Amino acid sequence: MSIETTLPMGDLINPGQNRLSRIQIVNWGTFDGAHTIHVDRAGTLLTGDSGVGKSTIFDAILQVMDARPKMNEAAQNNGGTAAEEKRTAFSYMRGRLGTQGMEAGDGTAYQRPGATWSAVCLTFDNGLGQITSLSVLMDLPATGTEHHVGRFYAVHNRPLDIPSLETGMRGRFTKGALESLLPGAQIFDSHKLFAERYRTALGVEDEKAFGLLRILQTGKGLGGTVNDFFRNHVLDTPKTLTAADEAVEDFSHLRSIRRQLERARQQRDHLANVPDQHRLFLTTKAELDRVRTLTADGLPAYRRRLALASHERDVDRLTGAATTGREALKAAEKQRTKLKKQVAELTARYTQEGGGAIATLEREVAAAQAQLVSRETVENAFRADLRAAGIDTDLSPAGLVTARSRANELIKTLNADVDAARERSSDAHGEAWALKGSIAKLETEIASFRRRRSNIRPESLEQRARICEATGIDEAEMPFAGELIDVPAEHAQWRAAAERVLRPLSTALLVPGEHMPAVTRYLSETNLRGFLRCIDVSIPVDGPSEPGPRDLITKLSTYDSAMGDWVARKITAHYDFECVENPDELAKVSRGVSLGGAVKRNSSTTEKDDRHTKASDNVLGFDNKDKIAALAGELLALRASFEEADVVSRKHASEQDDLIRRLAAVRKVAADTREFEEISAEEHRAAVTAAVERLESARDANADLEQIRFELDTAELDLTAATEKIGVLKGDLARLEAELTAATERRDTLAGRGPDALAEDLRAQLDELFAPFGEITDVVHLNDAAGQVERNLLTEAARLDKTLLETRTRLERTFETYSDKWGSDFGTGVDSAEEYVRRYEDIVTEGLPQHESEFREYFNNRTYERFSDLLQLLDEERRSISARLLPLNSVLRRVPYHVDSHLEIEVKTTVPDDAHKFRTELKNALPMMGVRQDKADMDARYAALEGLVEKLKDPQERRWRAEVLDVRAHVTITCTNKLANGQSFTNLQASLMSGGEGQRFTAFIMASALAYQLGIVSQGFSTYGTVMMDEAFVKSSLSFAEASINALHEFGFQLLLAAPEDKVDLSRFLGSVTEILRDDAANRSGTLERVPVGSSGGSRAVDILLR
Structure with a gap:
């Protein structure tokens, strides 16, 4: 039916x-x-000639x-x-009607x-x-x-x-x-x-x-394909898109709750150290007050007490010492009187026994010895001059003449030797000095490289820093190309070649396109006093995009960043030099570089630049570790060379000094005009010998006189010692009495001030501080101990003050940042610390648990419900497509497509990988019902869900969003021609058919699509049934058209067709035909209606009124 x-x-x-x-x-x-x-x-055909209307x-x-x-x-x-x-x-x-006239601009007739x-x-x-x-x-x-x-x-x-x-x-x-x-x-x-x-x-x-x-x-x-047609024009927009929007919208409330939770956590973390810091502040402040009290009040009073006790001990000690000193002085004066009397007696006895003559001989010996010493000094000096001059001769009248003659000859020779030595010394010193300067310069350069990572020259880095300071651009956004290029260890032998080829690029500053106007303005308005090349990296790089197997880029590595990728493209496109180890191979390539650094620019130009060959000249590298190592090697070599040059310099300088000293000695010998007798000490030695012999003969003649002389000398020595002792005792006594007087005055002065009040706790603390110094017996010891205690107290006070200031600063900075982020009524001073401590305790005990509970409740219930519904809807909406499409086959089976064949629509599930991944990630991000989740797991699931929500909201992810949510893309719809013998032709496409076949196939598919949209199959009836087709079946045969019309009728549609007169037979399958007429003279159209023979239609003709 x-x-x-x-x-x-x-x-x-x-x-x-x-x-x-x-x-x-x-x-x-x-x-x-x-x-x-x-x-x-039953349907109507509109027909007529072409152009009738x-x-x-x-x-x-x-x-x-x-x-x-x-x-x-x-x-x-x-x-x-x-x-x-x-x-x-x-x-x-x-x-x-048309255009009036034939000229341009003529009007249109209506x-x-x-x-x-x-x-x-x-x-x-x-x-x-x-x-x-x-x-x-x-x-x-x-x-x-x-x-x-x-x-x-x-x-x-x-x-x-x-x-x-x-x-x-x-x-x-x-x-x-x-x-x-x-x-x-x-x-x-x-x-x-x-x-x-x-x-x-x-x-x-x-x-x-x-x-x-x-x-x-x-x-x-x-x-297009059947699948595309159903997806784009037939299938309803799935409810999953709206459900996703609603879930995303609902997630905003969860995000608001999450923000409150994160805010509470951030506030908790922000104030986490405040309680401990506040306690530290209070204890430090109390300790600082105690130390300051000890320093300002306790220490002076304690010190005065110790000083008074020390002064008392000093007075007692000095009183006893003064008494002992007076007794010792009295005994020494008595002994000196006795010794004076003894010396007088021995002197009188010595004179009576003839001691005057011997005394005269002793004076003569002493005078002769004095003259000998003076003359030996002269002689020894002259001998030293001879040794310094290198003249080997005896000291005699003839030797003196020979020495002076030899000296005159040496003067001429030594002058030339000194000049030559001076020149050698100067050259050696200059070489050593130059090496020392090179060492200092290299040390400075190494220190400069150690303070930075870049291999670029300091002056270029300074230019970049000035540009960034003037424009406000971050230096990290404008690297030099050389900072993004490195030579791997396995290609280290190609570094020199790469440095030569890439120097113009590596020293260029890379500037993002958005910053280029500001940089250009700075360059135009500023005298750089140097050279700087800037490259706009937003300009596309033209040239080859893929390197050859031996291109220079294959020997390099570039930094893993957007800029690094640009540099790689730049080198690939513009520095496509082939690397050849054998220089003979350069002739075989159009552009290349040899291992030795020869660069072939083109077929006619080959060059080599050896101006920058030292390690310090290298500019390539992600960092400068290799460059510093190379420079360190150069430094060691320079230091070794300097040590050798310094040894040579010192040797030549020593030789020069020796020659100068010898020349001076030679000149002194040559210039000496003294006679031999004025130099020699022989006569004086003979005089001393004769005087000593006379004295010894006189002493041998009177043996008793020698004994008296010995006793007299001894008595005189004792008298001298006694006299000196009395002087010392008098001085000591005077000093003791002065010290006693001063100590007594100090004691009396200190005692007259009265005792200072000192609290017991302060005294106990000061006793503990002074304990390491032991018993203090004098003022000096006291001053040392008190000074050390005071320094210790001041040091401790300074430390405590620093700790107090740092703690105060940390607290106030914490309060300021808290107030800036979240606002506060407590102020930002340290006086508000107790309020912030209470705020922290409130957050930890009440606020944070409440927010966590609210977040957990909403996340585990509302959010779970929304997104789990979305997961379920993805399956339901996809299945509903099959549920609504497949019943159409029951109608298609009744309408012959070919003889003994019919069409059948097939629906296959083809969920894309991204959609499957989305479902898996969404399922994993949702909370697990019935399982208790810890904070880390819940945070991880929220973060995963938030990432999915952000991706769903991102306008740039529209394609992905449609792929994972639009279930129309999760099925593939095809059409199969089923033959009576069981054979099938699958995946039919109108584009692969003839014109008539295509129109017939399109009619069948369109009928199915309309039935799907109007719900004819699902509900068995549709309240709308008119289908209108202009140029209907103009490419189809009558049999194909009949099959198409039957299909449309089978699906319950009324047809209004328009076709040329040669297709009037289509009216056989419809209820009536209406002919469109046109009066060409009046340019007016009208209609003429008739019912086809055998039709049961009930239409009637209408009057044609042309007016």
Whole structure:
């Protein structure tokens, strides 16, 4: 049983289904005046010669059904020219006749050049007495243009009352005027509202159905594969998209709760150290006050007490020492008196025994010895001069003459030797000094490289720093190219070649495009006092994109960053030099570089630059570790060379000094004019010998006198010692008495001030501080101990003060940042610390647990519900496609496609990898119900879910979002031709068929698609059933067209077809045929209707009124 007979009511076709019954056209194109076309409930064919106005009628219908209709689209889709696109509502309303004259600028002739109005009304009848008419009413002033066309739309329960409009309308259409002229009609000035209303009136829920009807009407075809057609034009927009939007929107509330939780956590973490720091602040402040009290009050009083006790001990000690000193002085004076008497007695006795003569001889010996010492000094000095001059001769009158003669000869020789030595010393010293300067320069350079990582020269780095300071750009955004290029260890032998080839690029500053104007402005306005090349990296790099196997880029590595990638492309494109180890191979390549650094730029130019060959000249490298190591090696070599040069320099300097000293000695010998007797000490030695012999003879003559002399000398020594002792004792006694007087005054002065009050706790603390110094017995010891204690106290106070300041600063900085981030009523001073401690305790004990509980509750319930529903909906929506499409096969099986064959729609599940991954990630991100989750697991799941939500919201991820949520992309729809013998032809495509076969296949698929959209199969009936086709089956044979029409009928559709006269046989399968006529002379069209023979249609002809 076919669908069209599911609700039989007598001979009426599909009662209850809205089918087109009448078309009214007023002043539209060549249809001048009012025209009515009746449409049979079993379908109608509009036919006629080309150009009579068939497409004009369909364009009029589009004015009702479409907000932005494209005119004559069917003719264009079937080979029409671009000129057809010039048809507009304006040209139809005016009735365009053509262009007046042949010259450029001539005007266009119209049938209705003045003020006019047009109307199109489609009347639908459900066969049960219910009429629904849809109208568009347009007007145009006399001088109006395309932009002055006015449009109103009407939905009514009767055909359009054209006479009322003709007689009752004055001026242009208005909503109020139309409501008065058409009582009971709903008037709209917006096609959107009009479309919503007429879809409701006709019982069509989804706008897609009318989109399919427009595709059928214009003959566009499927526009691709069956799968693409169903995905783009048939399948409903899945609810998953809306569900995802709602879940994402609901997630914003969870995110708000999460932000509150994160804020509480951040506040907790921010204030976590405040309690400990506050305790440290209070204890440090108390300790500092104690130390300051000890220093300012306790120590001075304690020190005075110790000083008074020390002074008392000093007075007692000095009193006893003074008494002992007086007794010792008295005894020493008594001993000296006794010794004086003894010396006087021995002196008198010595004189009586002849001691005066011996005394005279002793004085003579002493005088002779003194003269000998003086002359030996002269002689020894002269001998030293001879040794220094290198003159070997004895000291005699003849030797003296020889020495002076030899000296005069040496002067000439030594002058030349000194000049030569001075020159050698100067050269050696200069070489050593130059090496020392090179060492200092290299040490400075190494130190400079150690302070930075870059191999770029310091002056270039300074230029970049100045540019960044002036423009506010971060230095990291503008690297030098050399900082992004390195030579791996396995290609280290190519470093020298790479340095030569890439020096112009490596020393260039790379500037992002957005910063180039600011950098250019700085360069223009500033004297750099040097050279700097800047490259805009936003400009695309032209040239080769893939390197050759031996290109220079294969020997390098570039930094893993966007800039590094640009440098790699730049080297690949513009520095495509082949690396050849044998220089002979350079002749075989167009551009290349040898291992020795020879660079072949082109077929005629080969160059080599050895100006920058030292390690310090290298500019390539991610860092300068290798460069520093190389420079360190150079430094060691320089130091070794300097040590050798310094040894040589010192040797030559010593030789020069020796020659200068010898020359000076030689000149001194040559210039000495003294006689031999003035130099020699021989005569004086003889005089001393004779004097000593006379003294010894006198002493031998009187042995007793020697004993007396010994006793006298001893007594005189004792007397001298006694006298010296008395002097010492007197001095000691005077010092003791002075010290006693001073100590007594100090004691009395200190005692007169009275005792200082000293608290017991301070005294105990000071006793502990002074304990390491032991018993303090004197003021010096006291001063040392007190000074050390005071220094210790001041040091401790300084430490405590620093700790207090640092703690205060940390607390206040913490409070300031807290206030800046979250606001605070407590202030930011350290006095507010207790309030912040209480705030921290409130957060830890109440606020944070509450936020965590609220977040856990919402995340585990509301969020889980939303996103788990989305996961379930993804499956349900995908399955619903099959559930709604596959029942269409029951209808397709009843309609032959070929002889003994029918079409069958197949739906396969083809979930993309990204969609499957999304479902897995979403499932893993949702909380696990019934399992207790710790904080880390919940945070991880939230972060994963937030990442998915952000991706769903990201406009740049629209393609991904559609892929994972739009279940229409999760199925593949194909069509198979099933033969009676069981054979099948799968994946049929209209684009692979002939024109007629394609139209037939398209009709079958379109019928299935409309049935899907209108719910004919799922609910067994549709309240709308009219299908309109312009240029219908113009490429198909009659048999193909019959099969297509049968398919459309089988799905329960009424057909309004437009086709040329050669396709009039199509009317055999319809209820009526209407011929479009046109008076070429008047350029006016009309209609003539008839019912085909054998048809049961009930249409009637209408009068043709050409006016």
